[in-house]
Amino acid sequence: MRDLPPPRLDQAGPSLAIAARGLAKSFGTLRAVDGIDLEVPRGEIFAVLGPNGAGKTTLMRMLATLLPPDGGTATVMGHDLMCAPQAVRGAIAMTGQFASLDEDLTGRENLILLARLWGFSRRGARARAEALLADFGLSGAARRQVKDYSGGMRRRLDIAASLIVTPGVLFLDEPTTGLDPTARQRVWRLIRRLAGSGVTVLLTTQYLEEADQLARRIAVIDHGRKIAEGTSRELKAATGSGFLHVALHDPGGLDAAAALLSERLGHPVSRNAEDTRLAVMAGSAAEANAALAALIEAGHDVADFSMGTPSLEEVFFALTGRMEEATP
Amino acid sequence: MTDAPTGETGFARVERPAPPSAAANALTFGWRAVLKFKHVPEQLFDLVMTPIMFTLLFTFVFGGAIAGSTGDYLQFLLPGILVQTVMFNSVYSGMGLSTDFQKGLFDRFRSLPIWPLAPFAGLMAGDVLRHLIAGGIILGIGLALGFRPEAGVAGTLAAVALLVAIGFGVGWVFIVIGLLVRTPTTVMTLGFTVLFPLVFASNVMVDPATMPPWLESVVALNPVTHMTTAMRGLFAGNAGVGAVALALALPVMATLVLAPLVLALYRRR
Incomplete structure (x- = not known):
């Protein structure tokens, strides 16, 4: 912690x-x-x-x-x-x-089944199922088997099933x-x-x-x-004052640039999933500025850079030292 | 696409009704089994195809050679085929359970405040229904082909009752397997690997007196043999209490031993 x-x-x-x-x-x-x-x-x-x-x-x-x-x-x-x-x-x-959910049953039957298990009367269970189907935008699909539902419809029905x-x-x-x-x-x-x-x-x-x-x-x-x-x-806020983000014109130089930034700023450097940008924690704007100057001096072709509060993704990286697995 | 409610009913606070009884829970699961029949009528085909094939093949191909005439052989074979039918049925039931687990359906059931054995009681209720339907179809085909229960309606009803009891008892075995094995196909392979030798090394198809002595003693120990003997006896009207008791031994034992085991496995899983 x-x-x-x-x-x-x-x-x-x-x-x-x-x-x-x-x-x-x-x-x-x-x-x-x-x-x-x-x-x-x-x-x-x-x-x-x-x-x-x-x-x-x-x-x-x-x-x-x-x-x-x-x-x-x-x-x-x-x-x-x-x-x-x-x-x-x-x-x-x-x-x-x-x-x-039971894929062989209809959406309506799935909800009635669960309502009956909770102790609703036959009529009460039916009414509860209809109300939930209406609120979750599933009334039109109520009489279709769940196996024919899309992923989003299934998830909605699944959540509705938790709200009997x-x-x-x-x-x-x-x-x-x-x-x-x-x-x-x-x-x-x-x-x-x-x-x-x-x-x-x-x-x-x-x-x-x-x-x-x-x-x-x-x-x-x-x-x-x-x-x-x-x-x-x-x-x-706990992760540090700010993050320096850097993009290069030449993605081939990312490795060398990452090594340099890591050395200058003393923090591990992460890169986004598309391998186009680097992000690194910087203690202060002055430190970030100096590191950036060193990067340009070393001949890296900086396309753009920015200084900002870290994204949660970067927070996660700072906390665990791993980026790739946390990236959706 | 909006979530604009057509009425606030679904999101309004809904309190829990009075808790239902264990029996009501089990009946609800039984209703699920009935719905499955409605939506997946094909499963009936799976249930009765093998016994129908067996009945036709054995009666018409081997019947004359084994029993002298196809009519005599059918009279001999059909009670055992019914036993085979409910046993194979139980395998399908175990497969269904394994599928439900794989799909995460039982996580939902287990997080509900219901009687923990209710899903299994419902499964069993569905099984009994399937035994009755499949057994009825096979018996109907048998009658059409010339099978004649000498004990009449009373004897037939007694035989059907014993059949359901056998299916109920054997059902526990495959519920346990369904709980232990991860994939439905493995349940099927395992089930049939056990059941085929059990059905063949019995008195279902041939008189064990024609077998080598060592096999004859194996057959005498096989519970399927005792079940078949009792079924024949009930159809013919000459079944002793002892024969029926022997046939019921395995189902009763399975229920007594395996029901608590199922509960323990279910809680642990």
């Missing part, structure tokens, strides 16, 4: 939707979740951000009672995870990474992975509306933009440990 603000202790007790202490889970020798503390206030969107294999899904599955933890304690909506799993189940809903009974906490495991930009925007709007109606949302994501867009607070997880937590702004 860097010099981030300490957990807000005034938010203790019943105002927390999730309170976890030292949650741990190993698979064989792999410590998938290695002692994670989490405090999620009620009514917030909270993002767990990390690359593939960081332990996000394992953490979420433990909190949703799908996986017993090896160590640690947690309460969800005031119910103890270990002592009262059935009470936890009554207060949560989970939408997994893969649409957990309004949950205290909604777990969303990578809610927009694999969706096209339009479908993603639509899911984002749904999540915001849900939070607006008072549902606490804990979502995992490997997209920094998603965490930045949706979440009030973000926990960054890597190798089963929490390496940082805060608001998007806090995380960016």
